[in-house]
Amino acid sequence: xxxxxxxxNQKGGVGKTTTCVNLAAALAHIGQxxxxxxxxxxxxxxMGSGVDKRALAPSVYQVLLGIAxxxxxxxxxxxxxYDVLGANRELAGAEVELVDQERREHRLKHVLRAVxxxxxxxxxxTPPALGLLTLNALCAARGVIVPMQCEYxxxxxxxxxxxxxxxxxxxxxxxxxxxxxxRVMFDxxxxxxxxxxxxxxTHFGSKVFDAVIPRNVRLAEAPSYGLPGVVFDRASRGAQAxxxxxxxxxxxVGQPEVAS
Numbered sequence: 128x129x130x131x132x133x134x135x136n137q138k139g140g141v142g143k144t145t146t147c148v149n150l151a152a153a154l155a156h157i158g159q160x161x162x163x164x165x166x167x168x169x170x171x172x173x174m175g176s177g178v179d180k181r182a183l184a185p186s187v188y189q190v191l192l193g194i195a196x197x198x199x200x201x202x203x204x205x206x207x208x209y210d211v212l213g214a215n216r217e218l219a220g221a222e223v224e225l226v227d228q229e230r231r232e233h234r235l236k237h238v239l240r241a242v243x244x245x246x247x248x249x250x251x252x253t254p255p256a257l258g259l260l261t262l263n264a265l266c267a268a269r270g271v272i273v274p275m276q277c278e279y280x281x282x283x284x285x286x287x288x289x290x291x292x293x294x295x296x297x298x299x300x301x302x303x304x305x306x307x308x309x310r311v312m313f314d315x316x317x318x319x320x321x322x323x324x325x326x327x328x329t330h331f332g333s334k335v336f337d338a339v340i341p342r343n344v345r346l347a348e349a350p351s352y353g354l355p356g357v358v359f360d361r362a363s364r365g366a367q368a369x370x371x372x373x374x375x376x377x378x379x380v381g382q383p384e385v386a387s
Contacts, residue, residue, distance in 0.1 A: 129162070129246040130380050131239060132306060133264035134272045137291070138284040139255035142311040145346060145356070146274045147252040148175045148207075149366070152355035153373035155208035159247040162201065164235070165214035166260045172252040173213035176204040177353040180215040188217040191234045191263070192224060197242055206358045210246075222259050231259060232299060236267035248376075257291055265295045270306035274340075277310055277323035306379065309372065311340040338372035341365060 134147045144167065151163040165172040165187060170180035180186075183202075185195035190212065201210045225231045239249060251264040265271065271292055275281045289305065296303045308331055314320055327335050340346075343365030346356035357366045 129239070129243045129249045130270075131249040131251065131268045132270050132272055133251040133253055133261075133268040134274060135253045135261060135264065135288065136273055136275060136284065137255060137257055137288050138275075138281065141276055141281065142274045142340070143255070144171045144175060144252055145350075146272070146309060146311065146340070146369075147172050147250050148350075148355045149346065149357050149369040150272075150373060150376070151176070151209045151248075151250050152204070152207040152357040153366075153369045154248055154376065156357060156370060157373055157377065159373075159377065160245065161209035162212065162242065162246045162249045163204075163209055164212045164239075164249060164251045164264075166218070166235070166264055167252055167254040168214060168216055168219040168260075169254075170214045170216070170218075171350070173211060173215070174353060175350040175355065176207050176209075176211045176213075178202045178204060178211050178213050180213055183213045183215055186217060187212045187214045188221055190238050191221055192228070193234075197238050201242075204355075207355050218260070225259050225263075232262045232266050235263040239267055248380075262295070262299075265292070265303060266300045268300070269302050270304050272306055272309060274309045274311045276312050277320035277327070279319070279323065282323065282326070305334060307334050307336045309336050309338065309340065312342045313339050314342050336372065336375055338368060338375050340368045340372070343368075 134143050151161045154161045173180045185200045189195035190200050201212050253261045253264045345360040345363035346365035349356040349359035
């Protein structure tokens with residue numbers, strides 16, 4: 128049975144998509160069956176997985192509206208070794224069209240049930256806003272992974288997100304928990320980042336993942352080639368950090384590891 132996690136942060140530009148794509152590739156690399164769901168109308172996770180968002184027919188948009196089956200809409204990342212339920216600009220209309228749907232905030236949870244036995248992990252990439260798409264991700268997930276930079280303003284946004292998770296847990300999804308905080312784009316030479324990292328450790332304790340993703344140019348270059356950074360340059364520091372993160376996720380969830 129698949130463990131569903133959403134990668135969320137209400138602040139933009141914090142590495143949500145990079146984390147989703149590279150965690151999916153790293154989990155596949157260590158033998159896990161993975162589905163990546165792109166819930167961002169920009170479709171960056173789709174393109175970063177090597178799937179052409181312009182050629183999607185159907186996409187996650189049709190699946191959420193009940194027009195298509197998930198099994199017919201998913202694609203396989205050519206190099207990543209995981210499946211993708213892709214998104215494109217059509218998804219922007221879902222925020223409006225889902226409003227009249229019955230149990231609109233549970234649409235994603237409903238469609239994922241059909242493929243739950245096919246995967247060990249389902250990762251959901253969310254847009255940088257708390258709209259109906261992000262709410263669907265939170266209602267479908269058993270946990271939230273929060274990528275964040277170790278900067279002052281990131282701490283303010285984190286408190287808002289933690290409150291949102293608590294509200295969804297209380298009112299819509301009692302299984303939802305904060306799985307952990309992932310420090311990304313980390314540069315140990317910057318004193319402020321070290322200080323914020325220590326503050327996170329002090330306040331959140333074991334909720335802070337041991338893995339730390341460094342600022343790495345190879346991770347930034349990979350999407351332009353339609354590849355996860357883990358595939359683009361497996362020897363890079365960024366790729367190795369995401370593989371370490373994948374191992375840590377497997378240990379936290381309790382999935383058996385398979386030799387790659």
